[in-house]
Amino acid sequence: MPLPQGILNSALDAIGQTPLIRLDRIARAEGLKCNLLAKTEFLSVGGSVKDRIAKRMVEEAERTGRLVPGQTTVIEATSGNTGIGLGLACALKGYPLIITLPEKMSLEKEATLRALGAEIVRTPTTAAFDSPESHIGVAKRLQQKIPNSVILNQYTNADNPLAHELTTGPEIIDAIVADAHSFNTKKSSGKVDAIIMGAGTGGTITGVSRAIKKAHNPECVVVGIDPKGSILAFPDSLNDSADDATYQVEGIGYDFVPEVLDRMAPTVDVWFKIGDDEALPAAMRLIKEEALLVGGSSGTALAGALKWLKTEKGKAFADVEGSNVVVLLPDGIRNYMSKPWFIGAATQQKETPLAATIKRALAGDS
Secondary structure (H helix, E strand, C coil), X not given: CCCCCCCCCCHHHHCCCCXXXXXXXXXXXXXXXXXXXXXXXXXXXXXXXXXXXHHHHHHHHHHHCCCCCCCCEEEEECCCHHHHHHHHHHHHHCCCEEEEEECCCCHHHHHHHHHCCCEEEXXXXXXXXXXXXXXXXXXXXXXXXXXXXXXXXXXXXXXXXXXXXXHHHHHHHHHHHHHHCCCCCCCCCCCXXXXXXXXXXXXXXXXXXXXXXXXXXXXXXXEEEEEXXXXXXXXXXXXXXXXXXXXXXXXXXXXXXXXXCCCCCCCCCEEEXXXXXXXXXXXHHXXXXXXXXXXXXXXXXXXXXXXXXXXXXXXXXXXXXXXXXXXXXXXXXXXXXXXXXXXXXXXXXXXXXXXXXXXXXXXXXX
C-alpha cells in the first residue's frame, strides 16, 4: 500500500501507513541473527494502532445509517487510545463524543481527549467489566439515558479486526515483500515469518493474523502477549498466577475475553505472559537504544518477543539470517510522560561518564 501522495484532505487520511523499522541494536545485543522489525503504530496521526479501528467503525456506522451527522452522539468505553482515534473522527465529522475511561489511565489521555472536544467520565479501575460501575457498564447506562446515542463497541464490533485485516496486515506484508526485492544488502526470506503482538480488545492480533495467514504465509507464527493479571492468554491455565491482579501497562489485557478476539490456533499459535518488571524496562530499551518513543505496551510486546525467541521454536527463527520477525508497537510515550515508571527511569539514572565530564568542566569555571 503506497503512502498517500500530495495534500491530504484531513487528519483521517494520515491514519496508518506506519513504517517497519529495524531493531538492529537490540538484535545485536541479544545475539539474534534474524531481522527484528518494529511496526511503529505510534507514528499514526493519533498516536496509536487504535486510530485504524476508530476510523473504520465511524465510517462503516455512517454508511449503514447507525451514525447520522447532526443527530447522533457517540459513546465509547476505552482505555484511551480508541477514544483518541474516535476523538479525531468525531471532531472532524461533528459528532458529540462521550468517553468512559478507567481511573488507571493516564492524565495525558484525558487531556488529549478533552482537547479534541470529548466529554470524559472516569470509572473505578477495580470495577469488573460486567459491573454497572465499570467503564463498559457506565457507557451502557449513558446510552440508555441519552437520546440518539450509539456505542460503537470496539469489543464486539467486527470492523475492529477487519480494519487490521485490511490495512495493518497488508502494510506489513507489502513492506517485507518490497524490501526483499530492493537493493538492500540484508538477507530476507521475503515473507513475514513470525509476528508478536499484545492483545487488548484482540482486534489487532486477530485481524493481522488473518491477513498474513490467509493471503501471505500460512506458516507464519503468531505470538500473543498478555500482561500478568489479565486473562486473555490461552490456554486459561496460563492465567492462573499468584501475581498481583493489577498492572501499570495500559491498553492491553482485560478481565474478560472480548468477542472480537480469536485467541486460539490457528489465529494465535502461542501466548506468553509478561509482567511490568519486564515490560517497562523493555520500553525504555526501545527509547534509549532504538530512539523509538514508545509506551509500556510496546515494551510488553518486545519483552514477549525476546522471551519467545529464546524458546526452542523461537530459536528456529532467531538463529536464521534473513528470517523476518515483526514486533508491533501499539503506541508512543506521549500518553505516559507523567507516569512514575517513565519519570523514574528517565530522571533517576546513574551518572554517566559524560555527566561526570560536564561536572568537572563546569567546576573549573567556578
